[in-house]
Amino acid sequence: MTLTDTKIKELELKANAIRQSIIEMLLEEKSGHTAGPLGMADIFTLFYFHILRHDPKNLFWEERDRLVLSNGHICPVYYATMAHAGYFPLAELKTLRKFGTRLQGHPHREYMPWLENSSGPLGAGLSQAVGMALADRIDGKDGSRFIYAFLSDGEHDEGNTWEAIMLAGKNKLRNLIAIIDRNNIQIDGFTENVMPLEPLADKYRAFNWHVLEASGHDFQAMHAAVEEAQAVFEKPTVIIAHTIPGKGVDFMERDFKWHGTPPGISDMPGEPPKEKQGELALRELRTLQGKIKSEHE
Amino acid sequence: MLNPKLKLNPKLFSEPEQVPIRKGFGQGLLAAGEADPQVVGLCADLTESTQMNLFAEKFPERFIEVGVAEQNLVTVASGMAAMGKIPFVSSYAMFSPGRNWEQIRTTIAYNDRPVKIVGSHGGISVGPDGGTHQALEDLALMRVLPNMDVISPCDAIEAKKATMTIAKTNKPSYLRLLREKTPIITTEETPYEIGKAEIYWLPEVGLAEVGIIATGGLLYRALLVAKELEQEGIKIKVMNLSTIKPIDSETIVALAKETGAIITVEEHQVMGGMGSAVAEVLAQGSPVPVEFIGIQDKFGQSGTPEELIEHYGMGKDAIKEAVKKVMKRK
Numbered sequence: 001m002t003l004t005d006t007k008i009k010e011l012e013l014k015a016n017a018i019r020q021s022i023i024e025m026l027l028e029e030k031s032g033h034t035a036g037p038l039g040m041a042d043i044f045t046l047f048y049f050h051i052l053r054h055d056p057k058n059l060f061w062e063e064r065d066r067l068v069l070s071n072g073h074i075c076p077v078y079y080a081t082m083a084h085a086g087y088f089p090l091a092e093l094k095t096l097r098k099f100g101t102r103l104q105g106h107p108h109r110e111y112m113p114w115l116e117n118s119s120g121p122l123g124a125g126l127s128q129a130v131g132m133a134l135a136d137r138i139d140g141k142d143g144s145r146f147i148y149a150f151l152s153d154g155e156h157d158e159g160n161t162w163e164a165i166m167l168a169g170k171n172k173l174r175n176l177i178a179i180i181d182r183n184n185i186q187i188d189g190f191t192e193n194v195m196p197l198e199p200l201a202d203k204y205r206a207f208n209w210h211v212l213e214a215s216g217h218d219f220q221a222m223h224a225a226v227e228e229a230q231a232v233f234e235k236p237t238v239i240i241a242h243t244i245p246g247k248g249v250d251f252m253e254r255d256f257k258w259h260g261t262p263p264g265i266s267d268m269p270g271e272p273p274k275e276k277q278g279e280l281a282l283r284e285l286r287t288l289q290g291k292i293k294s295e296h297e
Numbered sequence: 298m299l300n301p302k303l304k305l306n307p308k309l310f311s312e313p314e315q316v317p318i319r320k321g322f323g324q325g326l327l328a329a330g331e332a333d334p335q336v337v338g339l340c341a342d343l344t345e346s347t348q349m350n351l352f353a354e355k356f357p358e359r360f361i362e363v364g365v366a367e368q369n370l371v372t373v374a375s376g377m378a379a380m381g382k383i384p385f386v387s388s389y390a391m392f393s394p395g396r397n398w399e400q401i402r403t404t405i406a407y408n409d410r411p412v413k414i415v416g417s418h419g420g421i422s423v424g425p426d427g428g429t430h431q432a433l434e435d436l437a438l439m440r441v442l443p444n445m446d447v448i449s450p451c452d453a454i455e456a457k458k459a460t461m462t463i464a465k466t467n468k469p470s471y472l473r474l475l476r477e478k479t480p481i482i483t484t485e486e487t488p489y490e491i492g493k494a495e496i497y498w499l500p501e502v503g504l505a506e507v508g509i510i511a512t513g514g515l516l517y518r519a520l521l522v523a524k525e526l527e528q529e530g531i532k533i534k535v536m537n538l539s540t541i542k543p544i545d546s547e548t549i550v551a552l553a554k555e556t557g558a559i560i561t562v563e564e565h566q567v568m569g570g571m572g573s574a575v576a577e578v579l580a581q582g583s584p585v586p587v588e589f590i591g592i593q594d595k596f597g598q599s600g601t602p603e604e605l606i607e608h609y610g611m612g613k614d615a616i617k618e619a620v621k622k623v624m625k626r627k
Binding site: 133 | 358359364366368372373375378379407408409
């Protein structure tokens with residue numbers, strides 16, 4: 001489906017609104033992950049508002065595309081995007097992580113039965129997506145819908161991820177498309193210090209995948225990559241999406257301290273005082289008003 | 298005497314046929330696959346020894362070979378179940394659920410996907426392969442998971458019925474199999490229901506004074522003990538507890554109330570296994586003395602099944618001793 005300039009403008013505004021929701025949720029809850037959700041806001045927006053075949057009014061539509069979120073800890077962006085797309089009321093976002101909420105600290109199907117999977121423990125999402133693509137092939141449905149797996153870069157430390165990569169390559173799963181949030185950070189620091197992943201693209205190629213790379217904040221480039229992935233017939237495709245953790249809030253960008261820390265709870269060296277963090281983040285997002293791309297790149 | 302209502306093997310005490318319990322699974326999976334096209338099989342490089350080969354040969358398009366990768370085995374199966382498939386995954390119990398427990402917890406039990414985890418080569422009777430390959434903890438690992446049914450058949454015929462039944466339950470399930478040949482105890486006519494424990498041996502007249510609850514192939518030894526002790530005038534009831542979860546509390550409590558003394562018999566660590574599950578029921582429903590036959594907090598070693606079962610205190614003599622001990626504790 002063509003991505004027009006008008007549509008891109010719309011997506012930018014939507015991504016900005018989703019980022020504001022993420023900051024508001026985290027400020028309210030005072031626990032949860034910040035950097036990953038902000039970094040993935042553009043990709044989630046692109047998928048839920050342009051790419052995915054889904055119907056927020058018919059969540060269990062059998063023919064829908066499947067989106068498997070493997071790294072469940074970035075669920076603030078998942079929940080915020082679903083709410084903005086009409087899956088549930090926006091007001092419910094403030095219940096994140098609170099007792100009795102559907103918005104569990106990590107996604108759980110028992111509370112949101114329309115989710116394709118529960119997640120949190122890393123390294124198990126890609127293999128579930130592989131299972132879905134295998135089932136589609138048995139049923140002759142691998143030409144009519146796509147199975148998308150959203151993965152983190154850090155979870156490539158897990159052996160299970162590589163087991164899934166091998167099996168997908170072996171079976172040439174053409175309707176499987178993996179998107180890696182390549183933001184280069186994990187809890188203990190930069191990925192290349194904790195456990196080097198590079199050359200990541202070459203590794204996937206060696207496992208018989210089609211490999212694409214794109215900026216995770218460039219709607220046009222990401223969209224083109226997904227369209228190419230959809231056209232590849234003989235292999236699964238991975239899109240290594242280069243993202244900026246904390247994208248949209250200057251003092252959070254590219255800083256692994258914000259991986260698992262929400263705004264407003266701790267004073268950290270080089271960061272704004274805790275009582276100012278939420279206000280500064282929201283003010284920055286509000287004043288940018290959808291101009292994130294042009295002002296930062 | 299053998300419970301006449303259950304139509305058990307009439308040759309049970311005169312050289313019964315010996316068949317590995319895993320064979321029953323292989324036949325059951327083939328039958329389940331014939332009955333329902335949604336049944337799929339996944340294996341981690343142990344297709345023949347877990348007896349999934351019958352299914353794989355008949356339905357190659359519904360069989361997925363994942364290689365030696367047990368974590369992938371169960372997570373891929375979870376994804377297939379999400380699309381409406383009924384996946385059976387097989388490996389040795391030591392590797393699945395031994396190696397991939399967290400993946401089973403999160404993507405199958407927590408996710409509530411109807412994947413059927415088949416752990417072949419359970420127990421000490423795996424034999425010469427030694428301790429690394431003898432799963433003595435699998436029942437414990439599986440019964441602590443919410444949503445998970447846990448089944449440990451006593452012979453190949455019951456394993457076949459269990460396989461065909463769990464293909465229809467729409468629930469996560471664990472099915473434990475043994476490697477070695479064991480005597481055929483039941484017949485095709487013996488009733489089978491998940492969650493229902495049955496009394497296989499009972500006194501000809503009067504009440505029993507000891508209840509033996511057994512699971513898996515060791516049920517045969519428990520039945521031999523009951524028959525032999527009958528000659529000494531000891532009245533025993535023997536229960537086949539093949540569904541460990543959901544546990545049949547009612548039948549267990551009734552047995553404890555009748556006998557006032559219980560022995561549990563399993564090829565598994567006594568901590569956390571079937572005996573523990575029974576003790577949990579009895580502590581609340583009818584506290585009576587219990588003796589636990591099983592592995593006593595040790596790892597196994599190489600040997601023949603017979604040598605190992607005797608050495609680790611699960612043979613006939615050990616069961617008889619436990620009967621006498623528990624009667625004194627009444």
